[in-house]
Amino acid sequence: MTSLPEGSDQGGSTAEPRPLVCARCGTAARGGRPVTWTCSVENGVRQYFCDVCSRENLRSIEGRLDSAWW
Template identity: 55%
Template sequence: MASATCALCGVRSEGKELPLTWVTSVEDGHKLVYCDRCARENLRSIEVKLDSVYW
């Protein structure tokens, strides 16, 4: 796997593996990943399964 890119802010992971602190989500059939900062800032929206468009 190549380095991952946060779907919200665009920051890239440093290694080839997805960091354990990053969050994965499936929205409209697409797998998205969010960095730890964006995941923390939008935790409530993630928990109620709101698509990132509504964050």
């Protein structure tokens, strides 16, 4: 027996991706992953930050400080 990808052999539909939300201010992204947003991996967790929060905290981001320090 061969399994189909994404668990489709279970009769259910694949899970829809959750909307992307800024980890700092909570702004929701429109239309997928905006190219102006920043992605950071902190303690093994991927976090996304909107363009406004990214700009406001650019020096901390470049200094590789975790967002808890901003």
